Amino acid sequence: MKLRLALLLPLAAAALSAHPARELVERTVAAEYPSLEAIYRDLHANPELSFMETRTAGIVAAELRRLGFTVTEKVGHTGVVAVLENGAGPTLLIRADMDALPVKEDTGLPYASRAVVKDIAGKDQPAMHACAHDAHVTGLIGTARTLLAARAHWSGTLVLVAQPAEEIGAGARAMLGDGLFTKFPTPDHVIALHVGGDLPAGFVATLEGPSYANVDSVDIVVRGIGGHGARPHSTRDPVVLSAQIVLALQTIVARELKPGTPAVVTIGALHAGTKRNIIPAEARLELTLRSYDEEVANHLIASIKRIAEHTARAAGLPDDLLPVVTVAEERTPLTYNDPALTRRLAATFAHWFPANQLGTVEPATYGEDFSQYGRTTHRVPISIFWIGGTDPEQLAAGRRAGKLVPSNHSNFWAPVPEPTLKASITAMTAAALELLGRK
Ligand SMILES: [Zn+2]
Ligand SMILES: [Zn+2]
Structure with a gap:
């Protein structure tokens, strides 16, 4: 603290x-x-x-x-x-x-x-x-x-x-x-x-x-289709998709909440890949959320789910490879x-x-x-x-x-x-x- x-x-x-x-x-x-x-x-x-x-x-x-x-x-x-x-x-x-x-x-x-x-x-x-x-x-x-x-x-x-x-x-x-x-x-x-x-x-x-604050912990597993780094057209790249999701998440506090509403969406960890010429099949994001209102806390979570899902759809991911968003059961209220x-x-x-x-x-x-x-x-x-x-x-x-x-x-x-x-x-x-x- x-x-x-x-x-x-x-x-x-x-x-x-x-x-x-x-x-x-x-x-x-x-x-x-x-x-x-x-x-x-x-x-x-x-x-x-x-x-x-x-x-x-x-x-x-x-x-x-x-x-x-x-x-x-x-x-x-x-x-x-x-x-x-x-x-x-x-x-x-x-x-x-x-x-x-x-x-x-x-x-x-x-x-x-x-x-x-x-x-x-x-x-x-x-x-x-x-x-x-x-x-x-x-x-x-x-x-x-x-x-x-x-x-x-x-x-x-x-x-x-x-x-x-x-x-x-x-x-x-x-x-x-x-x-x-x-x-x-x-x-x-x-x-x-x-x-x-x-x-x-x-x-x-x-x-x-x-x-x-209310503290919520959220994990996102961004799934893609891996392949050779030289053949991006035959893959669905979860690294690029994760980058888009990270940026899109910044709009929740800036564009969706009433100005002056205290809230934080931080992506503290982003892990993907093992080697420069391999497009990985998966990326993992770890988020921490802070707010002073139950409704705001729930809004942050709903928006994260919506943005992750639809950014993946826009990237051409099929239904069975949409991101998996997991919210820790217990909120520190x-x-x-x-x-x-x-x-x-x-x-x-x-x-x-x-x-x-x-x-x-x-x-x-x-x-x-x-x-x-x-x-x-x-x-x-x-x-x-x-x-x-x-x-x-x-x-x-x-x-x-x-x-x-x-x-x-x-x-x-x-x-x-x-x-x-x-x-x-x-x-x-x-x-x-x-x-x-x-x-
Ligand atoms: Zn402490
Ligand atoms: Zn302490």
């Missing part, structure tokens, strides 16, 4: 009026920080890929068990659920995702990953926490510690979730399918945070409504941050952070399977907020030079630990104290 900072203006000029637990929280964060950074560095150096997060899950489970949570492991494959009942009151679920990416780390940090690990298919891959999920996990452990220290200040049930496989859009579904809302206390609210490389470290941002809940979080943060550390962001075209927590029949209000992770000086220098600064999913990016982790834990604790009951 990546963010564009829309507004650095303060959300509210609220005075930093003190929450009764504020000093205790600050003291706890300061006291726990060295051991939390050690956990963070360890997680960073030992990344695990989607649905393979057994070591990470073990660390979370052991930490939360030690704090007195009732911990269940292997929920949705490698997920962890930790429950702490602390009197009558609302149930709050806080989610952190655990998985890393198949990226070779080039940050040069002393705790950089050199790991080569198995992916779920059993293939060896370099791995890196390039999306800061290691900071999310550390933040979850830190939040558990502060909320435990401040337990005299809240009442209700706290459910902490370490979720697998966010990067492949499958972990939230796996945990929900495994009874997260039915075998464990059903939450009144679900919240999460994401560390963003486009925001200054320690910055806290919220956004109401659509926040992450739009993440919709409940407006009332998000406003409540923003107002809370305004009491805990100085105004120049608060703001809002534009919706991201990235997908987030956090969306799934708000889409069950329980219709639980959800909200995910952002914590900045990059050195503000580096961001400013990049802006001055007109250069892109490395961000999430880059082999060169990792957050600055201290301001990022401290802001994550403070913001998450503040949010929890607001959403749980008062004592």
